[in-house]
Amino acid sequence: MFFRPSSPRPPAQPAGQAESREAAAEASGGPPSTVPTARSADGPAAGPPARPAAAPPAGARRPGRRWAVLGTLLFLYAAQLVGAALPHVPLLCAAGAAGLGFDLALRQWRPGALGGLNRVHCDEAVRQLLRDLLTVACLAHLPGLDAAARLALVAGLLACYAAHFACRALGVLVRRSRTLPIVTRNIDTSGLGLSPAPPRLLARPGRRALLFSVPATAGLLGTAAVGDPAAGLAGVGLSLALFAGGACHLATWLLPGKRPPGEERMVEWFLGWLEAYRPEVGLYFSGGQGTAYQANMWLPTLAALGRRPLVVLRERSMVQQVAAVDLPVVCLPRVAHLMLLEQSSLRMLLHPANAPKTSQVLRIPTIKHAFTNHGESDKLSSCNPYAKVYDEVWVAGPAARRRYALAEVGVDDRDVVEVGRPQLAPIRRASGPPPAQGPVTVLYAPTWEGWTSDPGNTSVILAGENLVRALLADRRVRLLYKPHPMTGSVNPLAGAADARIRELIAAAETARADGGGRPGGQAAREAAEAELARRTEALDALTARAWRPGADEMERMGAGGAPEPGHAEAVAEATAAWHEAFWNARPPGAHVVLTGARPELYSCFNQADLLISDVSSVVADFLASGKPYAVVNTSGLAEAEFRAAYPTVRAATLLTPDAAGVPALLASVLDPARDTLAADRAALAEYLLGPAEPPSLTRFRAAVDALCAAAEARRARRPAESGPGLPTPRPEAGSHQVVTLTGPRTEQQPSGSTDGAHSPQGDRNA
Numbered sequence: 001m002f003f004r005p006s007s008p009r010p011p012a013q014p015a016g017q018a019e020s021r022e023a024a025a026e027a028s029g030g031p032p033s034t035v036p037t038a039r040s041a042d043g044p045a046a047g048p049p050a051r052p053a054a055a056p057p058a059g060a061r062r063p064g065r066r067w068a069v070l071g072t073l074l075f076l077y078a079a080q081l082v083g084a085a086l087p088h089v090p091l092l093c094a095a096g097a098a099g100l101g102f103d104l105a106l107r108q109w110r111p112g113a114l115g116g117l118n119r120v121h122c123d124e125a126v127r128q129l130l131r132d133l134l135t136v137a138c139l140a141h142l143p144g145l146d147a148a149a150r151l152a153l154v155a156g157l158l159a160c161y162a163a164h165f166a167c168r169a170l171g172v173l174v175r176r177s178r179t180l181p182i183v184t185r186n187i188d189t190s191g192l193g194l195s196p197a198p199p200r201l202l203a204r205p206g207r208r209a210l211l212f213s214v215p216a217t218a219g220l221l222g223t224a225a226v227g228d229p230a231a232g233l234a235g236v237g238l239s240l241a242l243f244a245g246g247a248c249h250l251a252t253w254l255l256p257g258k259r260p261p262g263e264e265r266m267v268e269w270f271l272g273w274l275e276a277y278r279p280e281v282g283l284y285f286s287g288g289q290g291t292a293y294q295a296n297m298w299l300p301t302l303a304a305l306g307r308r309p310l311v312v313l314r315e316r317s318m319v320q321q322v323a324a325v326d327l328p329v330v331c332l333p334r335v336a337h338l339m340l341l342e343q344s345s346l347r348m349l350l351h352p353a354n355a356p357k358t359s360q361v362l363r364i365p366t367i368k369h370a371f372t373n374h375g376e377s378d379k380l381s382s383c384n385p386y387a388k389v390y391d392e393v394w395v396a397g398p399a400a401r402r403r404y405a406l407a408e409v410g411v412d413d414r415d416v417v418e419v420g421r422p423q424l425a426p427i428r429r430a431s432g433p434p435p436a437q438g439p440v441t442v443l444y445a446p447t448w449e450g451w452t453s454d455p456g457n458t459s460v461i462l463a464g465e466n467l468v469r470a471l472l473a474d475r476r477v478r479l480l481y482k483p484h485p486m487t488g489s490v491n492p493l494a495g496a497a498d499a500r501i502r503e504l505i506a507a508a509e510t511a512r513a514d515g516g517g518r519p520g521g522q523a524a525r526e527a528a529e530a531e532l533a534r535r536t537e538a539l540d541a542l543t544a545r546a547w548r549p550g551a552d553e554m555e556r557m558g559a560g561g562a563p564e565p566g567h568a569e570a571v572a573e574a575t576a577a578w579h580e581a582f583w584n585a586r587p588p589g590a591h592v593v594l595t596g597a598r599p600e601l602y603s604c605f606n607q608a609d610l611l612i613s614d615v616s617s618v619v620a621d622f623l624a625s626g627k628p629y630a631v632v633n634t635s636g637l638a639e640a641e642f643r644a645a646y647p648t649v650r651a652a653t654l655l656t657p658d659a660a661g662v663p664a665l666l667a668s669v670l671d672p673a674r675d676t677l678a679a680d681r682a683a684l685a686e687y688l689l690g691p692a693e694p695p696s697l698t699r700f701r702a703a704v705d706a707l708c709a710a711a712e713a714r715r716a717r718r719p720a721e722s723g724p725g726l727p728t729p730r731p732e733a734g735s736h737q738v739v740t741l742t743g744p745r746t747e748q749q750p751s752g753s754t755d756g757a758h759s760p761q762g763d764r765n766a
Helices: 017-021 058-085 089-109 113-118 124-141 147-177 205-228 229-254 265-278 299-305 333-344 386-391 397-405 458-472 492-514 521-543 553-559 566-585 599-607 619-627 639-645 662-670 679-691 696-717
Strands: 184-186 283-287 311-312 327-332 348-351 368-372 393-396 417-420 442-443 477-481 592-594 610-611 629-632 653-655 738-739 746-748
Touching: 058 089, 058 113, 058 124, 058 521, 089 124, 089 205, 089 458, 124 147, 124 205, 124 458, 147 205, 147 229, 184 553, 205 229, 229 610, 283 299, 299 311, 299 592, 299 696, 348 696, 368 696, 397 417, 397 679, 417 696, 442 458, 442 599, 442 662, 458 477, 458 492, 458 662, 492 662, 521 566, 566 599, 599 619, 619 629, 619 679, 653 662
Parallel strands: 283 311, 283 348, 311 327, 348 368, 368 393, 393 417, 442 477, 442 610, 477 592, 610 629, 629 653
Antiparallel strands: 184 327
């Protein structure tokens, strides 16, 4: 799937490729724009207002804005330089004060505008030092100041910068000391005595350098204006007191009372927690920014197993990107600490993605590993050769099994287990056709262009505008446009086409509103918006992070303790209520651009009468609804070749890039007699997703039980005296080998023995 409750989805990539290149595409919540736009409502507070759907990407405006900011800054420096050289005191004072104020304003409202200067080490402290040097140069030319006064001002100013850089060094030491070897979430850490983080003003040098320099700058400019050194000395003295006091206060975080526990203490605590909690089934995930959705889609299923679940992460940043669930989360960045899991009761790990660090956890012989992937489609990434390193590969239905067999990537068919798609439970089955007079809700959810330039990857470039025009031409259509969040990240043509599609939808929605196409009174709409705001606030209160903005990793770990009983159920209820309020707040028949973490994709499925998409796992999941769907063929293949190459489209209506088939497609949705693919969809759903009975979660639990049992049997066969981490050698085929260990002698049967020779697991579970 390309959309999930937490983070945007890129398609599956070879190990390490996607993780290193993706970026988060979510935005904070905000009010609807000209076209009702679903923005992410994540977080305790509303973010910046959502931009209109027709607006160009923000990145397109950044270069000009950055050049304007840089030009303004250079102009102020030039003016101050002229004022210091002439000397012209009014010009110097005006330019110096304006430069400091401009830098402070940028730091507050546009912190990334001068990122290029910061990267070349021309940060706030250097820019402020340049302003102070120009002011001091002007003071050297003023006749009213004696040498002693000038020397005192310069000495005080140098002391300020010495204290600033001392505070900066202390900040680095404090941050390093507070980097914990093991990071957790949803686990009680009160026994570790984790202290809160220092104030952000002290820990981060940028704003501190500017704010603490305000008294010194004001005093020096005042001295230049009136010729009295008292103002300058007072201002410099106050700045020196601020810098020195901040450094002394920050140094207290290096004292024993505020220092974090050492590595040995952390390891001892973690092993004790593992012994007390005794996890059985875990989810292992390693990935880069924007990949958390791959793990998030499996978290509800993991929680539903009821087998003391555990989420194991490898990247520190991922701890806060994982969805707000009540499962215990541990982050083990170092391999040495990852190996501590061998001393736990953990029996198996689910792997939703391939990553370079996956090979590290595969070294633990006491844990069985199952690859679940994060969505299945007909793309090559759904049969990655890396899958053969796992004990088992869990797929939805027979289609994926056949895909691995045809790909010949080394995955043994005996290790492929069909478990269905437990995540599809929220998708409601079709209840009948929409009313003949409409609205007909069409979800257009194209995938992105991918890492290659294959025109068949996405329909946005070649067909998107034609499709949207054809859909909007029918007044009965209510269009939900949900582009992939990575659209345009590789191919600018895709981003430009996406912007034009949004412009078309904005224009159509404006015309609908001006023409009175929105039924319902103003009071009813305002009440629906108020209800949505209330539900958003309630959901944010349950899912908001319980720490201040300046909290660091250690403080968040201390604050993110074990959740209260019933919290997960309350979040589920609040989420369902939010989705209901969101759709009620949309005017009936209104077109909506969906670009955030909420509403979830499956909620959009439940609203839609028809899906139009590309070859992706979105199509396979939509089959669970039984509703009609269409796939856009931009590959250049003939229809027969296209259907043969991609099994997921066998029950789809194929659309050409000119969108000529849209009217007939809409007619088949409104009239079941014209829907000739209903039986094919049912058969294809079973082929791709597995049978409806027993339910997918039941089959998934059975697979978990079987693999856990295999892990327990493996542990029972390991001699207790052999110590952890000592693998038992595999005998050569046809031999009867006796392997001497430190414990009792253990005989191993030859690989051709009848014991287990025909087992579905074979000797992979040995």
